[in-house]
Amino acid sequence: MIKCGFVAIIGKANAGKSSLINRIVNEKVSIVSPKPQTTRNNILGIYNAEDCQIIFVDTPGINKTGSGLDNFMQKSIKGAVTDVNVVILASDITKPLTEQERNLIDNYYNQKIPVILVLTKIDLVPEQKVFEVLSNYSNLTNKCELVPLSSLKNRNVNSLLDLVKKYLPKTSQENRYYDEDLYTDKSLKFIVSEIIREKALYYLDKEIPHGIAVDIWNFNEETTLATIEANIICEKDSHKVIILGKGGEMLKKIGHSARVSIQKILQKKVVLNLFIKVKPNWKNNLEFLDSLGYNINEI
Ligand SMILES: Nc1nc2c(ncn2[C@@H]2O[C@H](COP(=O)(O)OP(=O)(O)OP(=O)(O)O)[C@@H](O)[C@H]2O)c(=O)[nH]1
Ligand SMILES: [Mg+2]
Structure with missing residues (x-):
């Protein structure tokens, strides 16, 4: 038996969602830039291992609707979280958690969708600061899991994968959603x-x-x-x-x-x-x- 399932990665623009998916899949499936609103559509990054297949969905940064393109991007996020096993909310550790992010955690908690709050870019802060932030957010741990990591330095990404696996259903090898050599749905x-x-x-x-x-x-x-x-x-x-x-x-x-x-x-x-x-x-x-x-x- 293996673990298989879908995980949406959502969060504010520039939080490091695409960098995380590229690190996990070990391929460049999604472009990255320091400018906000880089990703415009949902992009699958498929992680294959002997004991699992995890399909991560990269999404555009959460923003306001406006132009036709903005509306498409914001609707893409809603589409991505439908029917997933886990939601990863990526948040830059150098920025305080916003009310909107806290509301999202509450929202998924109420819908009984497991949420992992991933605090990204820990390489930018001293280790002490990571502990401080974790302790400040300790009241959130009854509603979500907390994982601090760095995609850039590949720190703690494997712990995230282990945690995600815990929430995925078991199935047999032949029930993988995608061929094992496929790492994205995009051409x-x-x-x-x-x-x-x-x-x-x-x-x-x-x-x-x-x-x-x-x-x-x-x-x-x-x-x-x-x-x-x-x-x-x-x-x-x-x-x-x-x-x-x-x-x-x-x-x-x-x-x-x-x-x-x-x-x-x-x-x-x-x-x-x-x-x-x-x-x-x-x-x-x-x-x-x-x-x-x-x-x-x-x-
Ligand atoms: N130092 C550091 N920088 C990072 C890390 N992860 C991402 N970044 C940087 O953060 C910026 C935004 O990264 P993206 O992965 O494009 O962020 P995103 O959340 O996909 O952004 P949107 O697509 O605009 O929503 C880029 O300049 C990345 O190089 C990290 O672990 N450490
Ligand atoms: Mg992106």
Whole structure:
């Protein structure tokens, strides 16, 4: 018999949800950046071991609804916690727990869904501080489990896995939900488009990263070479000028660093051609959101 089940990872933007899922799965399934609202859709990270299969669902950061894209992101979180065995609430240890986070714990407790409050980024604080925070939150332990960890330094991540397993039902080997060699539900094309967006997030500032999307219109993989052509969609002409940069320097930087990462993933030479397209108000254009995979009706 093995343990199998689903675990949603939710929390505020920038809490370290995607970093945690990548660490657990030991693959880059979800992009990471210091900018909030990096993840836009639910992404599965499948952890396979001899004695278990745990399907983790990475989710967008909890935020307000607003644009069509915001609504899609917030609905994705609700979708992710439906029918899961465990909810992980990720919270940055360097920030105090908010009322909203406490309410979430109460909410899941009342619904009898096991909650693990994961305090992330413990490498950023002295050990003493970790003990202090744990003792401050000791009154929460009747409602949830508490696990402090660091995805960056791989500290205590295995304890989290052991704890999660306790809450999962037993089943037989052949009842694994996914093939054992699968580590995500997303296509390579999706992962590649996210890598391009990650590099754009890294190099661009202010409101621009939140207004971009990546649309791959040619993804041609041959044995030793992949040719990928993609549009970086932005909201305004002034943003296009910045994304292009002086003499096209910024676009070149984004393209170069994306190509290096994509080559590692595809394990072959990559020709990457990036273009910039302005599409005002695309975040409210439901048809276009659908074409990018952000369809609120499919959650
Ligand atoms: N020092 C440190 N930084 C971390 C750790 N985990 C994540 N980070 C950083 O925190 C920032 C946010 O990480 P993400 O994993 O993208 O956070 P997220 O919760 O997925 O964010 P959204 O997708 O925007 O909701 C990035 O700059 C990460 O490098 C950690 O264990 N230690
Ligand atoms: Mg994320």
